[in-house]
Amino acid sequence: MTKQEIQEKVNTFMTDRLEFEPSVIKPEAELKRDLGMTSLDAVETAIFIKRTFGFQPERGAIKTLVTIQDLYDFIEKNG
Amino acid sequence: MKRYALITGASRGIGRAIAIELAKDGCSILLNYKSNHAAAEEAKHLIEEAGGEAELMPFDVSQPDAINAALDKWFAAHPDDYIDVLVNNAGIVDDEIMLMMEPEQWHRVIDVNLNSFFYCTRRVIEGMVMNHHGRVVNISSISGQAGFPGQINYAASKSAIIGATKSLAKELAPKRITVNAVAPGVIYSDMQREGIARGIKDRTDEIPMHRMGKPEEVAYLVSFLCSNRADYISGQVIGINGAVL
Numbered sequence: 364m365t366k367q368e369i370q371e372k373v374n375t376f377m378t379d380r381l382e383f384e385p386s387v388i389k390p391e392a393e394l395k396r397d398l399g400m401t402s403l404d405a406v407e408t409a410i411f412i413k414r415t416f417g418f419q420p421e422r423g424a425i426k427t428l429v430t431i432q433d434l435y436d437f438i439e440k441n442g
Numbered sequence: 443m444k445r446y447a448l449i450t451g452a453s454r455g456i457g458r459a460i461a462i463e464l465a466k467d468g469c470s471i472l473l474n475y476k477s478n479h480a481a482a483e484e485a486k487h488l489i490e491e492a493g494g495e496a497e498l499m500p501f502d503v504s505q506p507d508a509i510n511a512a513l514d515k516w517f518a519a520h521p522d523d524y525i526d527v528l529v530n531n532a533g534i535v536d537d538e539i540m541l542m543m544e545p546e547q548w549h550r551v552i553d554v555n556l557n558s559f560f561y562c563t564r565r566v567i568e569g570m571v572m573n574h575h576g577r578v579v580n581i582s583s584i585s586g587q588a589g590f591p592g593q594i595n596y597a598a599s600k601s602a603i604i605g606a607t608k609s610l611a612k613e614l615a616p617k618r619i620t621v622n623a624v625a626p627g628v629i630y631s632d633m634q635r636e637g638i639a640r641g642i643k644d645r646t647d648e649i650p651m652h653r654m655g656k657p658e659e660v661a662y663l664v665s666f667l668c669s670n671r672a673d674y675i676s677g678q679v680i681g682i683n684g685a686v687l
Contacts, residue, residue: 380574401616403571403613403614403616403617406568406571407571407572407617410568410571410572411572414572
């Protein structure tokens with residue numbers, strides 16, 4: 364999967380499933396501070412990654428990521 | 443898309459009545475039981491007779507490995523489905539006053555009645571979270587609300603379920619998943635019949651309505667809580683006890 368495809372899938376997930384405002388979805392946006400990502404959102408993100416990209420993030424791994432760019436990189440590196 | 447409902451301890455009594463009622467509501471029933479295969483088959487037959495459908499899902503709710511194995515198998519066979527309704531009903535009693543109660547009696551009741559809630563629910567709510575919809579109904583008891591002598595193990599397990607219900611309801615509310623507890627009083631169920639047969643006092647005369655409740659009456663309440671009419675009801679403990687409490 365290309366970088367662009369990863370970004371598109373993540374962005375769609377964030378707006379459609381986590382219901383974050385599209386205007387705040389930027390690579391430098393911070394997951395907690397700018398988007399308000401909760402622990403439950405992080406769990407949902409981990410399940411989304413497992414189903415979409417075929418690998419299971421370790422428990423708590425998503426919560427260590429700071430920005431959306433970190434999330435893109437995490438998927439690219441592990442996917 | 444089918445709406446799947448897992449009911450633990452559904453071969454007899456209140457669990458069976460709930461399974462039948464939810465099947466009438468259109469749910470496809472995953473009917474859990476531990477070992478009474480004949481009773482489970484009978485429950486399945488009753489569900490089918492009522493126009494519903496059910497599949498048997500035997501596992502011991504006190505064994506986390508057994509829970510995971512059964513659910514892993516089901517999820518593997520249903521990759522596009524999830525379980526939208528979970529009724530944590532399986533429960534046992536093992537009554538004794540505290541000074542006579544063996545540690546094994548304490549642990550066994552806690553394992554079956556309380557720890558099963560943790561392991562079953564944790565496994566099932568993943569699908570609910572992803573689908574932003576779900577219903578968890580935990581069967582507590584008036585014993586957990588009021589306490590009864592000889593039931594410290596049972597009362598502790600059923601009281602703990604209430605606290606867990608309230609916490610989990612708050613955790614899952616953002617994903618539109620409701621979590622409630624139902625606290626039956628004296629219900630004319632297999633558990634009650636067996637207790638009376640063992641010599642436990644029949645307390646019908648202490649019930650303001652002068653009768654025991656019926657398993658079906660508990661099932662109607664669970665059915666309502668699982669319906670879309672109950673979207674805004676979460677974190678509640680609803681008694682069904684003939685005005686005892």
